[in-house]
Amino acid sequence: MPSPVIVWFRNDLRLADNPAVAEAARLGAPVAALYVLDDESEGVRPLGGASRWWLHHALAALEADLARHGVILQVARGAAREVLAGAVEALAPAAVLWNRRYDAAGIAVDTAVKADIRARGIRADSYNASLLYEPWQVKSRTGDPLKVFSPFWRAAQVLGEPPAPLPAPDRFAGGGSKPAIPGALSLDALQLLPRQPDWAGGLRAAWTPGESGARERLDRFLQDGLAHYADGRDRPDRDYTSRLSPWLRFGEIGPRQVWHAAGAARLSGASAASARDLDKFRAELGWREFSYHLLHQRPDMARVNIQRKFDAFPWRGDETALQAWQRGQTGYPIVDAGMRQLWTTGWMHNRVRMIAASFLIKHLLVDWRLGEDWFWGTLVDADPASNAASWQWVAGSGADAAPYFRIFNPILQGEKFDPAGDYVRAFVPELRGVPADIIHQPWSATAQRLSAAGVVLGRTYPRPIIDHDVARKRALEALDALKPNDI
Numbered sequence: 001m002p003s004p005v006i007v008w009f010r011n012d013l014r015l016a017d018n019p020a021v022a023e024a025a026r027l028g029a030p031v032a033a034l035y036v037l038d039d040e041s042e043g044v045r046p047l048g049g050a051s052r053w054w055l056h057h058a059l060a061a062l063e064a065d066l067a068r069h070g071v072i073l074q075v076a077r078g079a080a081r082e083v084l085a086g087a088v089e090a091l092a093p094a095a096v097l098w099n100r101r102y103d104a105a106g107i108a109v110d111t112a113v114k115a116d117i118r119a120r121g122i123r124a125d126s127y128n129a130s131l132l133y134e135p136w137q138v139k140s141r142t143g144d145p146l147k148v149f150s151p152f153w154r155a156a157q158v159l160g161e162p163p164a165p166l167p168a169p170d171r172f173a174g175g176g177s178k179p180a181i182p183g184a185l186s187l188d189a190l191q192l193l194p195r196q197p198d199w200a201g202g203l204r205a206a207w208t209p210g211e212s213g214a215r216e217r218l219d220r221f222l223q224d225g226l227a228h229y230a231d232g233r234d235r236p237d238r239d240y241t242s243r244l245s246p247w248l249r250f251g252e253i254g255p256r257q258v259w260h261a262a263g264a265a266r267l268s269g270a271s272a273a274s275a276r277d278l279d280k281f282r283a284e285l286g287w288r289e290f291s292y293h294l295l296h297q298r299p300d301m302a303r304v305n306i307q308r309k310f311d312a313f314p315w316r317g318d319e320t321a322l323q324a325w326q327r328g329q330t331g332y333p334i335v336d337a338g339m340r341q342l343w344t345t346g347w348m349h350n351r352v353r354m355i356a357a358s359f360l361i362k363h364l365l366v367d368w369r370l371g372e373d374w375f376w377g378t379l380v381d382a383d384p385a386s387n388a389a390s391w392q393w394v395a396g397s398g399a400d401a402a403p404y405f406r407i408f409n410p411i412l413q414g415e416k417f418d419p420a421g422d423y424v425r426a427f428v429p430e431l432r433g434v435p436a437d438i439i440h441q442p443w444s445a446t447a448q449r450l451s452a453a454g455v456v457l458g459r460t461y462p463r464p465i466i467d468h469d470v471a472r473k474r475a476l477e478a479l480d481a482l483k484p485n486d487i
């Protein structure tokens, strides 16, 4: 039997537009497909519970897709460098191929693995599957990395259209052969799913992880959402955004596929989207790219303020306030709806992520890192680049941050982006009977109107945890003390 090729899957759990998979198929050798759950290597940030749930199902889908081609997905647990060393020792492969990742711990492991394998005279190659452009490819005119989104996105576009996606291979050689990797386990043995209690019912109802689930979701978005994107993407009460973020995070679909499918849908008339809708949507993929560009510059971005003057910020270690926020019990309906959407479905609409994050940081003066951590544990799309970059952006501590004095008013934001209150009603059942004109500030209504809606403030739904005007003043004072012009 010819030597096999090891394909090491990571954040690229798909067969289409997967350069490592395409190269393995081209080589015509039997394929040993491997996934390593690595919570052990130095600096690795273990995945949160919601991500683990997603990962289990994404791996199950990949396992089934590969099996149709006669390839067996083998999963293992442990420090990736050791697992790969064992696999290479046992299989004496012709090559080991993978697609790149960009977090610091991942880069360190991959660099070591590549050196180990090459030292044995075996081919080890990596590719780009998860970004439109490599983080180091996008540069200012003077050749420097960029810190602000608009110039970044202009510079990225100068590089031209992202490459067209690769098709999924038709066949792999050596179908049915099983180059066994030492220490391989069953997927269930990774214990990625929650048990006792099984809290994943809401996630199961909301999502279909896997490559075909991603494709279906993309098709639906191109048909129904894209044409409303430019004007409707800020409306959490509508289904106008793609919701592709978890599939993009785990790589069951890649951004090149999404980019080109959106362009083709507009050209062919399959979507009634305008050029503005398309540009706006692609620019959001651009924010994902920008987050990775920042992570490349600042590998410690999830823990360390990009603007170091924020190190002196007087955060309040208010555990009660943090818990009220986490549980969706702040008394501000739009914030609570968002936090409960997150808890039940593992996802939150972007506009509401901004409102909820701003509320934690600026109204409650809780350190943004605690919010980032909560999102890391509860989001199915929890991403090392986008989560950290977005939290720093909202905090004002980031590279291209929202101005520090921008303090979202959760009442006005709710009234503007959820005007009929449908989003709030969907996730805050206590407020289901409350009419639109008072749903974003139930405390301002007469006792009579509230009681007609079945609400008793402080009993069936909390009173605001803090008054908006008081919180705003307190936040501005704290932020002023940082000397904003002294960056």
Ligand SMILES: Cc1cc2nc3c(=O)[nH]c(=O)nc-3n(C[C@H](O)[C@H](O)[C@H](O)COP(=O)(O)OP(=O)(O)OC[C@H]3O[C@@H](n4cnc5c(N)ncnc54)[C@H](O)[C@@H]3O)c2cc1C
Pocket (backbone or CB within 6 Å): 233, 241, 242, 243, 244, 245, 246, 248, 249, 284, 285, 286, 287, 288, 289, 291, 348, 349, 350, 351, 353, 354, 357, 375, 379, 381, 382, 383, 384, 386, 387, 388, 390, 391, 394
């Ligand atoms: C506090 C906070 C935390 C966030 N944490 C994450 C996270 O962990 N993972 C994550 O993928 N996104 C994160 N985002 C960005 C954004 O909210 C989500 O990407 C978006 O809501 C996903 O929904 P969608 O797929 O319908 O997006 P669409 O509007 O359909 O956009 C398409 C894709 O572009 C990317 N994208 C869109 N907006 C952004 C953005 N602002 N920054 C980076 N990428 C973007 C996503 O991959 C998304 O799937 C965060 C935003 C905030 C304010």
